[in-house]
Every structure is written in C-alpha cells, then in structure tokens.
Amino acid sequence: xxxxxxxxxxxxxxxxxxxxxxxxxxxxxxxxxxxxxxxxxxxxxxxxxxxxxxxxxxxxxxxxxxxxxxxxxxxxxxxxxxxxxxxxxxxxxxxxxxxxxxxxxxxxxxxxxxxxxxxxxxxxxxxxxxxxxxxxxxxxxxxxxxxxxxxxxxxxxxxxxxxxxxxxxxxxxxxxxxxxxxxxxxxxxxxxxxxxxxxxxxxxxxxxxxxxxxxxxxxxxxxxxxxxxxxxxxxxxxxxxxxxxxxxxxxxxxxxxxxxxxxxxxxxxxxxxxxxxxxxxxxxxxxxxxxxxxxxxxxxxxxxxxxxxxxxxxxx
Amino acid sequence: xxxxxxxxxxxxxxxxxxxxxxxxxxxxxxxxxxxxxxxxxxxxxxxxxxxxxxxxxxxxxxxxxxxxxxxxxxxxxxxxxxxxxxxxxxxxxxxxxxxxxxxxxxxxxxxxxxxxxxxxxxxxxxxxxxxxxxxxxxxxxxxxxxxxxxxxxxxxxxxxxxxxxxxxxxxxxxxxxxxxxxxxxxxxxxxxxxxxxxxxxxxxxxxxxxxxxxxxxxxxxxxxxxxxxxxxxxxxxxxxxxxxxxxxxxxxxxxxxxxxxxxxxxxxxxxxxx
Numbered sequence: 001x002x003x004x005x006x007x008x009x010x011x012x013x014x015x016x017x018x019x020x021x022x023x024x025x026x027x028x029x030x031x032x033x034x035x036x037x038x039x040x041x042x043x044x045x046x047x048x049x050x051x052x053x054x055x056x057x058x059x060x061x062x063x064x065x066x067x068x069x070x071x072x073x074x075x076x077x078x079x080x081x082x083x084x085x086x087x088x089x090x091x092x093x094x095x096x097x098x099x100x101x102x103x104x105x106x107x108x109x110x111x112x113x114x115x116x117x118x119x120x121x122x123x124x125x126x127x128x129x130x131x132x133x134x135x136x137x138x139x140x141x142x143x144x145x146x147x148x149x150x151x152x153x154x155x156x157x158x159x160x161x162x163x164x165x166x167x168x169x170x171x172x173x174x175x176x177x178x179x180x181x182x183x184x185x186x187x188x189x190x191x192x193x194x195x196x197x198x199x200x201x202x203x204x205x206x207x208x209x210x211x212x213x214x215x216x217x218x219x220x221x222x223x224x225x226x227x228x229x230x231x232x233x234x235x236x237x238x239x240x241x242x243x244x245x246x247x248x249x250x251x252x253x254x255x256x257x258x259x260x261x262x263x264x265x266x267x268x269x270x271x272x273x274x275x276x277x278x279x280x281x282x283x284x285x286x287x288x289x290x291x292x293x294x295x296x297x298x299x300x301x302x303x304x305x306x307x308x309x310x311x312x313x314x315x316x
Numbered sequence: 317x318x319x320x321x322x323x324x325x326x327x328x329x330x331x332x333x334x335x336x337x338x339x340x341x342x343x344x345x346x347x348x349x350x351x352x353x354x355x356x357x358x359x360x361x362x363x364x365x366x367x368x369x370x371x372x373x374x375x376x377x378x379x380x381x382x383x384x385x386x387x388x389x390x391x392x393x394x395x396x397x398x399x400x401x402x403x404x405x406x407x408x409x410x411x412x413x414x415x416x417x418x419x420x421x422x423x424x425x426x427x428x429x430x431x432x433x434x435x436x437x438x439x440x441x442x443x444x445x446x447x448x449x450x451x452x453x454x455x456x457x458x459x460x461x462x463x464x465x466x467x468x469x470x471x472x473x474x475x476x477x478x479x480x481x482x483x484x485x486x487x488x489x490x491x492x493x494x495x496x497x498x499x500x501x502x503x504x505x506x507x508x509x510x511x512x513x514x515x516x517x518x519x520x521x522x523x524x525x526x527x528x529x530x531x532x533x534x535x536x537x538x539x540x541x542x543x544x545x546x547x548x549x550x551x552x553x554x555x556x557x558x559x560x561x562x563x564x565x566x567x568x569x570x571x572x573x574x575x576x577x578x579x580x581x582x583x584x585x586x587x588x589x590x
Contacts, residue, residue: 026420032413033426035406036474040429044471047448048436054447064450115343118333122340125331136583141347143525143582144575145532147549148568151556152350155357160366162353195347214330228333253437255535260556270439270535277443277539287447290440297437 048294055287063281073288094272098292101268104183105251108190109198112247113240115191116198120239121232123199124206135203142196150260153189154180157261181263189257194250198243205239206232238308245304249297269293351572358565365560375566385567388551391462395537395547396530398466403473404523408481408515410474415485433472441472442539449540461542468540469530476529477522480586484518521585528578531571 055073057065075081080091123134141149156162157179164176179185209232217227233240255270262268267275269289276286357365361372379385410430414423433441445468452458460467492514496506534549541550548571555564 025417029413029417029420032409036410036430036478037426039402039406039467040432040471040474043445043448043467044433044436044441045429047444048440050447050451051440051444064454115339115346118336118339119343121333121336132587136580137344138347139583140576140579141351143528143579144351145549145568145571147532147534147553148354148572149351151552151560151564151568152354154556155353155365156350158366160364162366165366192346192350195343199343211330218330224333249435249437253439255439270437273439273443274535274539277446283447286443290443293437294440297435301435 051287051290055284055291057284059282059284061281063277063283065283070284073282073284076285077288077292094289097267097272098269098296100183101252101254101270102296104187104190104268105248105254108187108194108251109244109248111187111191112195112198113244116195116243117202117236117240120199120202120206120236123203124209131207135200138196138199138203142200146193147256147260149193150189150256153185153192154260157185157188180261183262185261186258186268189261190247190251190254193254193257194247197246197250201242201246202236202239205236209235241304241307245300248300252296252300253293354565355569355572358562358569360562360565363561365562365565375562376570379563379566379570382563384546384551385548388546388548391545392531392547392549394462395466395469396527399469399473399530400477400523400527402470403526404477404481404519406470407474407477407522407526408519411478411481411485411518412511415482416488416490430478431475434475438535441468442536445471445536446539462545465537465541465545465547468536469533472533472536473526473530477526480521480525480582481515481518484515484521488514517585521582524578524582524585528575532575 054065056069056071058068058070058072060066072081075088077094078090079088080093081088119138123131123138126134154161158164159176159178159180161180163179164173167173168176213231213235214227217231222230253270254268255274258268258271262271270293273286273289273293276282276289280286353366357368358375359371359373360368361374362369407430410426414426414430417423436444449459449464488511493506493510496510497503501509532549533547534553537547538550538553541547546554548567552564552567552571555567
C-alpha cells in the first residue's frame with residue numbers, strides 16, 4: 001500500500017512543484033478574496049434576498065412583516081382592493097409614479113447628453129496641459145455631497161430664491177414664479193446632480209480620439225456636422241452609453257432630488273419606496289416596489305452590456 | 317459655413333465645432349453657480365439665505381458651537397473612519413487577488429460581487445439593509461447599534477476603495493518583485509518590502525474615496541440608523557426640512573470644503589503617478 005502510494009506521482013519533479021505552487025497561489029487568492037466576498041455577500045447580497053422574501057409576506061401593523069405568504073404587495077402595485085366589497089379595481093396611481101420616474105430619468109439623461117457631450121468635447125480638445133484643470137473642475141462636483149448640491153439648487157429656485165428675487169427686483173415679476181416643487185425642478189435637479197457622470201466617461205472616450213480620422217473626413221469634403229455625426233459621435237459611443245447608464249440608473253432611483261425639489265408631491269419611485277418603510281409602514285409593498293426598480297435597472301444594465309459589446313466589435 | 321472656411325483661422329481648426337465652447341462654459345457655470353451662492357450666503361449677517369446684508373462669520377461660530385452639529389460630526393467621523401479602514405483593507409486584499417494573475421475560474425464572479433454595490437440603486441440597498449438588520453433584531457436579538465450603520469457603509473465603500481488600488485496594481489512594474497524573488501526573498505517578504513510600499517499611493521487614494529463616500533451618504537444612513545445616530549448629512553437634511561438659516565449653509569460649506577480637500581489630494585496623488 002505505502003509503496004504504491006509513494007510511487008503514484010509519476011510526472012517529472014518540476015510538475016509537482018508547479019502543482020503545489022499553483023495550489024498555494026489558489027489558497028492565498030481565496031484567503032485574500034474571502035473578506036470581500038463575505039462582507040458583500042452577507043451584508044450586501046443577502047439583504048436583497050431578504051427584501052425579495054419580504055415582498056411575498058404580509059405587512060405588520062407597526063411596520064415589519066408577518067410571516068404569512070402573500071402576493072398582496074404585487075397586486076397592490078396594479079390594483080386597488082376595496083375593503084368592504086373585496087373587489088379589485090385597476091389602479092394606475094403607482095404605475096404613474098413608475099412612469100413619471102422613467103420619464104424624468106430619461107429626460108434628464110438626454111439633457112445631460114446634450115450639455116455633457118459638447119462639454120466633454122471641449123475638454124478633450126484643450127491642450128494637454130490645461131486638460132487636467134478642466135477634468136479637475138468636473139471631478140469636484142462628481143465627488144461632492146449630493147444633498148448639499150441639491151440644497152444649493154433649492155436656494156436658487158425657492159419662492160424667496162435667487163431667480164425670483166432678481167426677477168422681482170428688475171420689475172419683471174409682480175409675484176414669485178412657482179419654480180420649486182414642480183416636475184421642472186426635479187428634472188433640473190437630476191440634470192444638475194448627474195451631469196458630471198455624463199461628462200467624465202464621454203471625455204475618457206474622446207480623449208483617445210484620433211483626430212487624423214477627423215482630418216480624413218474633411219479631406220473627403222465632409223462638413224463639420226457630418227464629421228461630428230459620422231466620425232466623432234460613433235467613436236465616442238462607448239462613453240456616451242456608459243455616461244447615459246451612469247445618469248439614468250441613479251436618476252431612476254433618486255430620492256434626495258424629488259424629496260427636496262419635488263416637495264413630497266411630485267413623487268418618484270425612490271420616495272415611494274422610502275415612504276413604505278417610513279410613515280406608510282407597508283414593508284412588503286416597499287420591498288416589491290424596490291425589486292421592480294431593481295429589475296428596471298437590470299434591464300438597463302443588460303442593454304448597456306449588449307451595446308458596449310457590439311460597439312467594441314465594430315471598432316475592435 | 318463653407319463660405320467662411322478660408323477666411324477665419326478658427327474655421328481651419330480641425331477640432332472646432334460651432335457652439336460647443338459656449339455649451340461647455342454653460343455646463344461649468346451651471347455646476348458651480350449654485351454652490352457659489354450657497355457658500356456666499358453662509359457669510360451673510362442676516363437670517364436670510366438669499367438676501368445679502370453684510371459679511372459676517374456669525375453663522376460659522378454658531379454652527380461650531382451647536383451641540384447637535386458637534387455630535388453629528390463625531391458620529392459621522394466614527395462611521396467614516398470605521399468604514400474607511402475596513403473597506404480599504406478588504407479592497408486591498410481583493411485587488412491583490414484579482415489583478416496581475418492569470419484568469420482563473422470564478423474571477424469574473426468575484427469581480428461582479430465586488431462591484432455589486434455600485435450597480436444596485438441606493439434606495440434599494442437602503443431598504444434591503446434595513447430589512448436585514450430588522451430581521452437580525454427580531455429573530456436573533458442582534459443589534460450592533462451604530463455598528464449597523466458602520467457595516468452598511470463598509471459594504472458600499474469597498475468598490476470605491478477597490479478601483480484606485482486595482483488601477484495602481486495594474487500599472488505597477490512586475491520586474492522589481494521578480495528581482496526580489498531572484499534575491500531569495502520569500503513571497504511574504506517580497507510583498508511586505510516591495511509590493512506594499514509601491515502600492516501605498518493607490519491605497520491612500522482608495523481610502524480617501526471611501527472616506528468621502530461614507531461622509532456624504534444620506535439615504536442608506538437614514539434608513540439604517542436608529543434614533544440618536546445622526547450623521548452630519550442627516551442633521552443637515554433635518555435642518556433643511558425645518559426651514560433654513562445661513563447656519564445650514566455654514567455647516568454645508570464646511571462639509572463641502574472637506575470633500576473638495578480630499579478630491580484635490582486624490583487628484584494630485586493620481587497626477588504624480590502618471
């Protein structure tokens with residue numbers, strides 16, 4: 001037995017050492033990855049499954065859940081239950097909130113693109129030395145506190161805000177314009193919040209742009225608009241798609257912006273979810289809404305992955 | 317356009333696109349004007365946040381003497397320091413395991429898990445984490461107090477700390493470590509004396525990002541924090557809802573200054589590298 005066991009590793013000695021080295025490396029790798037996997041797994045991913053479970057339970061009277069299976073939360077997204085007659089009527093109130101959130105996020109993504117693309121192009125065409133400065137100017141709002149930035153927009157739009165004061169003092173207004181607590185204010189807030197998220201990826205794509213291609217376009221009698229549409233924009237597409245995703249996803253789930261600028265009336269999905277865990281005390285319904293939002297985000301991410309894959313194949 | 321092409325020098329510029337510079341200037345103006353207004357009125361002597369009377373530092377004095385703000389600042393720092401230390405250590409280890417190695421099975425999965433907190437909308441993370449800790453409390457009787465907030469922050473800080481560390485590792489020269497190995501250094505010694513010192517700028521950059529991300533968080537903290545566990549942004553949010561005085565502007569300006577300081581350091585650190 002023992003003699004055989006000793007004989008079994010037949011290969012040359014080098015392959016044995018290679019194998020043990022590879023084994024040791026895999027073990028080290030496992031140990032190095034373990035804390036990240038454990039912390040994110042337990043405190044980041046497991047909670048998502050708990051939310052999924054909660055969405056199929058009954059709500060407790062004082063928040064929390066009762067451990068009774070129920071699909072009521074999902075029914076409630078589409079229907080209103082009449083307590084006395086036990087009938088369901090189609091109710092579009094929550095669908096409208098989802099639809100409004102989608103529209104606001106889509107609109108602000110488009111607006112960010114229209115402002116952000118020229119800005120990124122401007123930055124990418126500066127001399128190399130001053131480029132760093134412009135990137136720095138975009139990086140600061142990228143990393144500064146969203147709450148404070150949204151608050152600063154409130155100061156501009158309020159009835160007693162900068163715009164109204166200036167317009168009144170110029171004699172252009174008799175009474176203040178209602179700017180804040182409107183869909184317009186929320187849209188503006190979203191644009192302001194996420195504009196840097198659009199500029200930076202587009203800049204990263206344009207910075208690598210080979211301007212000899214632009215020159216070739218001009219040599220072939222293309223107009224500036226044609227060069228832009230047929231050469232610059234297609235080459236910047238990965239940046240445009242990445243930027244759009246980075247604006248659209250947080251826009252869709254925004255909470256601070258509608259909270260401060262929509263005044264609680266112009267609800268978006270984010271506020272609706274938070275409300276269910278707060279004063280409405282309907283955790284299953286809040287969880288269901290959160291999962292629907294998560295599903296919408298996943299769809300956006302899949303579209304992103306597919307688009308980037310395709311454009312990568314086009315140019316690669 | 318075509319007519320003027322031979323006349324103005326600008327028209328000869330390959331890179332020129334009409335109107336782009338104006339839009340870019342508008343973009344920078346829009347990004348900075350509201351912040352400038354906020355900072356400006358933090359120095360207002362008046363109670364108003366939009367009508368200027370005269371310069372004063374009163375609101376800063378009041379803010380710094382305000383016990384609620386002091387407590388919130390301490391809580392914020394406790395949470396941010398905890399989250400930074402843990403997220404950065406965890407991210408450094410994870411970066412070492414996912415960079416500069418041959419592809420192995422499960423690497424993409426590991427990469428996806430590390431970046432997962434970036435993909436889930438904040439509000440979803442917030443309510444899911446709240447549900448998780450509520451379940452821990454009701455079924456197992458476990459409640460970490462402020463620890464709940466610290467753990468939640470650590471999770472979403474990991475990917476932010478990970479990115480610069482990974483970038484640093486990828487750009488690092490392998491030859492120095494090979495030289496160390498040639499000179500009979502053990503793997504641990506090589507790591508301790510060669511890899512780690514080279515990695516330090518990346519680790520610092522990662523820690524700084526984690527710190528400001530933790531310091532700025534509102535939604536997750538709001539959902540997870542129990543009564544009395546007020547961080548600075550939560551305090552500011554409460555004040556904004558109650559009606560604002562320039563005191564809010566003053567606190568906000570201080571918090572902004574901290575963020576800007578960190579971003580600047582981060583930026584300079586990154587520039588020296590390239």
